[in-house]
Amino acid sequence: MITKQRANIDDLRRVPNRGKAELVDGKIKLVSPTGGLPARAGGKIHASLLRHEEEHGNGYALPDNAGFIVNLPHRQSFSPDAAWYTGPTIDMSFLSGAPAFAVEVRSEGDYGPLAEREIAAKIADYFAAGTLVVWDVDLLSPDLIRKFTPDRSTDAVIFRAGDIADAEPAVPGWRLTVDTLLK
Numbered sequence: 331m332i333t334k335q336r337a338n339i340d341d342l343r344r345v346p347n348r349g350k351a352e353l354v355d356g357k358i359k360l361v362s363p364t365g366g367l368p369a370r371a372g373g374k375i376h377a378s379l380l381r382h383e384e385e386h387g388n389g390y391a392l393p394d395n396a397g398f399i400v401n402l403p404h405r406q407s408f409s410p411d412a413a414w415y416t417g418p419t420i421d422m423s424f425l426s427g428a429p430a431f432a433v434e435v436r437s438e439g440d441y442g443p444l445a446e447r448e449i450a451a452k453i454a455d456y457f458a459a460g461t462l463v464v465w466d467v468d469l470l471s472p473d474l475i476r477k478f479t480p481d482r483s484t485d486a487v488i489f490r491a492g493d494i495a496d497a498e499p500a501v502p503g504w505r506l507t508v509d510t511l512l513k
Contacts, residue, residue, distance in 0.1 A: 336357075342397065342407060349361075350363075350395045352408060353405070353406040361409065367469050368411070368437050369435075372412050376391055378504070382503070389415060392412070394409075394412065396413060398410075398424065400428050402455060408432065408452075411433050413431060414430050414497065431461070431462065433465045433467060434449065434453075436470070457483055465495075466478065469511065474508050474511060477496075492508065492509065495507075
């Protein structure tokens with residue numbers, strides 16, 4: 331009998347061309363590249379977080395494709411579109427533990443009932459791993475940013491055009507004008 335081995339962190343390190351991937355249910359889950367608008371939105375959020383890091387410290391702003399290693403029963407990593415990390419010192423390795431703040435920007439394929447269930451499950455995984463705030467950014471909805479926290483994991487705070495969004499308590503004092511994502 332041949333038994334199939336579960337993928338591990340070393341397999342994640344060997345993803346071809348250093349592509350974006352996560353380790354879920356013992357399998358490498360490749361994440362497709364995104365389109366221009368979602369990529370720009372993630373980049374703008376990261377740029378704003380980076381300015382906050384340079385002015386205030388107390389964490390690290392990380393762009394798309396950073397790998398965070400976690401220890402959940404069915405998930406061993408995350409790779410958000412932007413993140414704020416307050417864990418141990420950063421080096422060449424994957425980051426240890428979940429980000430304090432994770433941003434997931436929806437791409438073309440992130441719509442429909444199955445995608446909604448997957449997004450909700452991933453948000454639950456973030457909280458189980460210790461993340462304090464998750465943004466679900468949807469550029470096609472008037473509810474541009476849905477902010478989830480562990481105590482509001484199914485009842486998001488909504489930020490729309492004209493609002494100023496925050497990631498409290500994960501990134502104290504940081505704010506982002508929602509309209510920035512629409513330009």
